[in-house]
Amino acid sequence: MEQNDQFFSEVSRRNFVKGAGALAVGFGAAGLSPLQALAAPMLPKKGGLLRVGVVGDVKDMLDAHYIVSIPDIVRLNVGFETAMVYDENFKPTYKDGLAEEVSTKDGINWIIRLKKGIEFHDGKTVTADDLVYSWQRMSDPAAKHSKALRPFLNPAGVSKVDNRTAKLTLLQANADFMVTLAGYTSTVVPVGYENFAKNPLQIGTGPYKLKSFTPGVESTHVRHNNYWDSGKPYLDEVRVLSFADTTALTNALQGGQIDVAINVPIAMLPTLKKNRKLDIYSNSAGKITPICLVIDMDPFKDARTRQALKMLINRKNLMKQVLSGNGRLSNDDYSPADPNYNSNKYPMQEQDIKGALKLLADAGFSKSKPVVFDLKAPDDDAALSGLAKAFVEQVNTASGGVVKATATTVATGYWDTTYMAAGVNAFMTYYNPKPYFPQFSGMVFSYPETHFPEPTSTIKDLYYKALGEVDVKKRAAMVSRMQKEEHERGGYIIPYFVNAADSFSKKVQGINKRNSALPLDYYGMHFKNIWLDK
Amino acid sequence: MITSPEVEQIEKPSGLLRTALRLKRTQIGLGVLIAMIGLTIVGPIIAPHSQTEFIDMPNSLNIPGALFGTDYLGQDVWSRFLIGGRSILLLSMSATLLGTTVGTFLGLLAALTKNKTDEFIMRIFDVILSFPQILLALLLVSMFNASPILTILAVALSTTPRVGRIIRGAALSVVERDFVQAATALGESRIRILFSEVLPNVTGPLLVEASLRFTYSIATIASLAFLGFAPDPTAANWGTMIQENSAVIVIQPWGAVLPVIAIAVLTIGTGLCSDGLSRVLAGIDRGGKGE
């Protein structure tokens, strides 16, 4: 709807990237107006300790290829790097990645060549052997993290070409494999790497190496002196601190006990904006918090029930209520930065109570036989529990008693006991912004939350076919068909895209305020761009 | 492990209440308590909005029709405040009633048997008393989720031995008295003796203990809600409200301030009542948090 398709076309995107690049070169550090920058060109200062706060608990873990919660993403990013990195339009680039070149002729054989002179934290130079080990570990069918990769790669398909080059032979063509290469969990680790629980010595190529890590408390990372990107990093030390909840997190930021707060609650933005010592990074790349309706369980087995719920809600009011308006509307679709976003040009679903009630009546529901379900959410994130509560209130009120839903916030072990658990038919989830294909694969293969697609569907074949298709137009046509099925039969209700926000002290410099797949533009690109102005 | 306070003077409950009501603190406490109970009865009726209705932009002040603005989810703070005391009060009353009843029965039984049964009951009490009250409640509620029944049971369970000990202590001296001995000699049944002879003579300490336990039950149940274990997390509840709205205290303080005041006033009210009663009972000043 309010998506400007022209803006995301190939040509304009390239121009935009160039423009953004020029801006970055011209003014250096983010957070400065052009005038300020011209008056006093600021050179990065070296040294110092950066304290980063994030909501976390004893479940915090560290694995170069796998994450569970937000602190895990931060820690993974401090120490480990990927072959390629997304730009603000989710286009994989070489700039901050370890690869010098990635190429394919047929979409099946992918050649990855490493940049020269990249060293691990222990001084060993990164070679093709490490690349081979990394991809074998990632595609290990026994590992939790390989689910989305399994249809494309198994360890036997990974081989060494020369000292700096490795080859991945896919099980089926994937013209879009660069997108996988640029996913932040596709990191390069040394031969023999194990996760923190098995080996506390965490060796990667990132700008900071792990010194200590206590789950639920903190981790300390010290400067990697032989880091490949010359002159960087600037800081001596990065410390990632866990907080019990967002209240404690924002209190610490305002009290100056931390320099950066990752993922601050939307409700706090007005306060934080008023604080002259603080700056805000807002990411509108398309974070989503879907309401998951399990499509092969009652009362959602009938697609009309799903559609009716999508029509009963007032998306604008939900966004106002939960996000104070800090987002933009979604039509249950996702990946707004993808060139194929909303390819069917569906108009935004307005609240349509009459239409919804008719669908519900057709599906056999009435006031005496209402749609009953309990929507479950974790209690530590108001963006999730708040949406669950507001959603339930809306559908109950709007349906005038034909829907009788409740919302339960689960205080303990939500992601273990409730999320995707057997017998649970409605629950909340969230995703950081991603391009269309990885997001689809995440929702259908890695985390089959709604049990979509239906058994008779051919959408999975269509997905594999689309990935193998080199012709952009033909591929777009296939994506349209996929999106049509998701729109008409899907189990996700996605009322809006969340503008994710992070806040940091104004003495923190070097953060590129562009949209990004991860907070703070990949945490200041693994914190290597960040420096402290004392 | 705590030696029971010796109750020297035993009064009829009506006399105890009447004397206690002459104390200013009891008057104030009872007044406050009645006012708070009134609030939880009338509050939900006079609340201008429902507890989950979306009023306006979250965390806003100066909204027409919303006296204290909106909370973190755009709901009416004033309405949620008016509604949010009922469940705390109902749950803590039920828990206190249940815990006190069971505790009294077991305490009397222990005092009367004075043998292996007594020893057994007291050792069970010791085990439960080895947990701070909030710890036992948290352990139970976190294992099985916070339904109203479980919350009542968990709090009642930790209340029982605390009441039981006091009642046993008070009953021991009664049991030694002539009229009980006489009744025993006459071959009256134990249960009959318990309820007709001993119970009427320990109502004083019972009343004091029950009012004290009520204060702690309110505190425990509100604390559980604050930790995220309210029976219905969507519903308005003073403990939940403090947790939900404390992140935005700087821009919209009322969502946390109103329930903070409400819980404080309520517990101070019950605290004053039990203090008045205990002063009259024996002039005993009590010690020991949660004991």
Added chain:
Amino acid sequence: MPILKFIARRLGLGLLTIFAVSVLIFLVTQAFPSDPAQAILGRETTPEALDALRQELGLYRPAITQFSSWLFDIVRGDIGKSFVTQMPLSEYIAPRVGNSLFLMVVGAAFSIPISIAVGAFSALRRDKTFDKTTSTVSLVLAAVPEFVMGTGLILLLSTSVFHVLPAITLIDAGQAPWSDLSGIVLPVLTLVLAVTPYVSRTMRASMIEMLESDYVEMARLKGMSERTVLVRHALPNALGPVFQVIALNLAYLAGGTVIVERLFNFPGIGSALADSVRARDLPAIQFLTLMIAGVYVLMNLLADVATVIATPRLRTSLK
């Protein structure tokens, strides 16, 4: 020596109680409606892997065997591994014990002298203004739950009225608990305000009892100065029962701080328990509750022994 016999008996009883406590904890957590193996491996696992892990964790053994091996390991000093992090629990808990201990000691260092002084002074000025004021104030403080008091203090001192103190404590791993002194003020203040009323009221009561006792009366009649009577006779005898309350409140400070530590993000035992409950980390929940209950029992035991030793009347009755 009757006193040694008494201590031995008390000790035996304490151990028995702790054993019963461990049974209770095990029973409650055993009824836990989830499969630990599933919790560790997550949903994306194979039945074979689940089976292997259940085997490894000994979940197929009878409950009584599981219980005895759990307890035996703890007695040997092996408190096991966390289900969620797969790391030894001792690494997670050990630094937090020091932090909580520090919080407890600082809290006690303020609350004990204040409450003894206030209690004794109120007894001397019985029913005068000072006594009435402190009794009302402590009544109010004693009634209000800690999280309400703590939130009130945050509103008053750090966010809304004055902005003088940080609302949370930040102690980095490997750092001494005193590395953030300004951050520790509010949690300590909350604890002191919560605990002091009880100790001071007990102190007041026992002091009054002493002042009215025969031998203080005797001392007065012998013509000793009021000061000597107080310091040499009344005060030491009034302290006896107070030991009990002090010990109990130390136990409270160590264990019941779940709320206060959670409120101020203080990395101690209480917040570790709150975190473990949130993450459903069974071994951590079991050990932490057992530990807190153990401290509680131990403090009670010390209180009993100290009371007997400090009170001549009770000491003689042991014979």
